[in-house]
Amino acid sequence: MAYGLALITGATSGIGEAFARELPRATGLLLTGRDEPRLAALAEELAEPGRHVETVAANLAGDAGRQALIARAAGLPIDLLINNAGLGYFVPFLENPAEREGEMVQVNCLAPVLLTRALLPGMLARAAEKGGRRAGVIVVASTAAFYPLPGLATYTATKAFDLSFAESLAGELHGVPVDVLALCPGPTHSNFFDRSGLPNPKSAAMASPRQVVREGLAALGRRTVHVVGGANRLAATATRLAPRPLLQAGARRTMRRWGRRRRAGED
């Protein structure tokens, strides 16, 4: 399905940038992130005659940034909303300043909720007007939504929130002309690992942002949760079935090992 105009949060790198690149040329773009020069360069590269490509620099960790983005987006005929911006901090909870813990909740949870709440009524009205058209909402969650990860407590919880939010919203909007998808990538090549302080997993275990996006766009309208990659899908299913204490013990061991790798990398 070709959308008319997509709003992509977190479009300056990684998965968000790949969404901007992979959407068909018939789809206009409203790109947002904090890095203004990066946004401008991407917009210039993707612009072409007749295509609406616009940028809004906004910090989604604050009310002012969220409201500025909503104000601009509300004036445009957005029909695909991609809630992708996100961040994590791999650090013991008690060692991370409270503002940073809050930042994850603001960007990963509050921003998608407020953007979706603000834009969805217009998206639905336009879809209904154009009889037979559908709107789309993608929330980028993570495979981290399926299990506990000590050292990433708040991040993991925000991604479980994203999964639950999208899944529940999809149920609530059944029969309405909008498709909602919780997209759950596993480890993916992007700035995420360096920024979060996580040690990089082996390259072979990582997806490319392009693969994530292609799977996500293909899944939109077909299902409400999509885990990227066969091995991740198997792991997500297994973790849903495994006894919780077993899962917690396994996660504790894995995250201790990751913590040792991070400390070794710092030395």
Ligand SMILES: NC(=O)c1ccc[n+]([C@@H]2O[C@H](COP(=O)([O-])OP(=O)(O)OC[C@H]3O[C@@H](n4cnc5c(N)ncnc54)[C@H](OP(=O)(O)O)[C@@H]3O)[C@@H](O)[C@H]2O)c1
């Ligand atoms: N990479 C992975 O392994 C992986 C796995 C599962 C899920 N995910 C999820 O995928 C999404 C995209 O991450 P990525 O892997 O593409 O990482 P990334 O390359 O670090 O991209 C993150 C994007 O979020 C934006 N962002 C971060 N903080 C922001 C803020 N305060 N205000 C506005 N924008 C902000 C960044 O833009 P600016 O810096 O310009 O603001 C950037 O465009 C996230 O939701 C992440 O949780 C990633």
